[in-house]
Amino acid sequence: MADPRHVPAETIVGPVSAPDDVLRVEHIAKRFGPVTALRDVNLHLRKGEVLGLLGDNGAGKSTLIKILCGFQKQDAGEMFLHGNPYQPKSVDDARAQGIDTVYQDLALIDELSVYHNLALRREKVHHPIPFLANREMKRDARRALDEIGINIPRIDISVARLSGGQRQAIAVARTVNSDADIILLDEPLAAMGAKEGAQILDLVARLKAEGKVSIIMILHNYVHVLEACDRVSMIQDGVIALDKPTAETSVEELTDIVVNEYRRAREATHKEEAAAEAAPPAS
């Protein structure tokens, strides 16, 4: 199935499962037309663990997250949640099963207020006439934002008028506040200032200390990965090329893997081009 030429030269992969896994992913593959995003991904997440997902742009990290959260369907492979087969039909379905996501694009609605964004798809309504219970949602929003400790002065203005970091914080707050036991964070530190980024990492540390949730987090900054995560998995060319506890790796090792892979891919491309030039043109 997988083109062996594209599989990274060396893969340093730990055991693909553990007894206390909350989530396990086996042989996941996904194509978008001619583009293969994921070839054969095996991944597991232990209870209470923070797993850092690394990989270059286009390596397939976001695709994997979108499959896990029910936004897209894999072409092949299976997933297991708490040991049971897991195949979410929709984002709502995944959420109902306890998996919630902060998307790379944040999934915020500019035209809606901060508190409506926080409550989206979990709105509170009055009975018997199902009007939105705005006062209640405002109170909940205020509490949720206070809990994660990020200052949003007004929650009744539209999110379009907030800074990038504040928007990010709202997206994170929405997910953290969702009673999920597995949280997927797709680049939660993008667009954040140093201080706001530290606040999000503190929040992740606090969640980890509480031990109730397990987290998969896509990050680009290796220092952040080593600081915030228990274990790191790196996707290259649609497969997991490295899976190690963060204590056993270093910024240098992670950097080397990425750079070597880049050099190897470039050489392969040169060879292909040379071969194409040497070969007679196809009719």
Added chain:
Amino acid sequence: MAQAAENPASPGTSTPPAGGPAPTRRASLPHRNVLLERVLSLREGSIIIVTLIVAIYFALDTSTFLTSSSFKTSLPFFAPYAILAVGEVFVMILGEIDLSIGATYLLAPLIYYKLAEAGIPPVPSVLLALLCCMVVGAVNGFFTAVVGINSFVTTLGMLFTLEGLTLVISHGQPVTLPDAQVTTSTVNVHKVINGAHITLTETVNHVSTFAKVLGEGTYSELIWALVIVVVGQLVLTFTRWGLYTVAVGSNKLAASEAGVRVRLVVIRNFILCAAAGGFVGILEAVRASALEPDVAGANELLLLAIAAAVIGGTLLAGGSGTVVGALIGALFLGILKDGLILKGVNADYQLLYLGLAIILAMTINTYVQRVRRGSRIG
């Protein structure tokens, strides 16, 4: 001093005290501007002002504008557009457009007529006709949201298809509606005059309650329009339906990532819009006691309904809209038409002036909105 200036502003905002002081541009403005600013801070603010200007102009210019008979004659110029515009607002907030309301407008009364002719009582006939329109809306929504054709094209195709179908079924001939007729009967009235019993004959007009409610009563259309506008605005502002409509219109991808069922939202708003089109068609047919397969008239009506929504402050690009604004937009168009007639403008010139007035109104509208954004409390 700055602290003192902030205090009067704070009761006007809904922020809890813990939320920190809001920026206070308002406090720095002169006091006399507060009322104007209140109006302007409404999304509908600019069109309210433009409509008032037009109304005042006609009131000063013609002696008959501010009379109840003038008001009554202007109702048909206004109420149908308001109802159509409500449906259109829900679709336009999604960033879509529904041109097929011109066709459901013609088709619904025809279906109603055919069913009534087949012996089905009027009320179920009307409901079935509306159901057919809703199916049309669902098809529009399906092609837009699931197949992925631009709604302008989908609904334009639907408009021509159904208008053609209407012409085929009706053979292009007007028909009179059975239940909407004014029937006259002669009754004998006994009177006692100077102790002598005499019998006189009198002619009495009857209109069925059904017809009175559905368009033939003088204020029937107005009441329907107001009810539909109020319900529509409540749905838009205070329910999940409205929240999801704005969410999908503002950012489809984000809405679906957040778990909003985008296709469902699109389809049901198209259903709503088509039903509004059919309902207005029935109201107008009953009011006229006849239905005329007037394709050109229906097309003008549909464009004016869209104009009413846009003039009222709903963005063609989606993401933002107001039902009450659409009502005022329709009112603006109604006042304009009525005023031009009362002014005695030659029929040939009316369309010319109407068109110019729409452009002028939108120009003022846009300018006022710019002022409004500038005055927005940050």
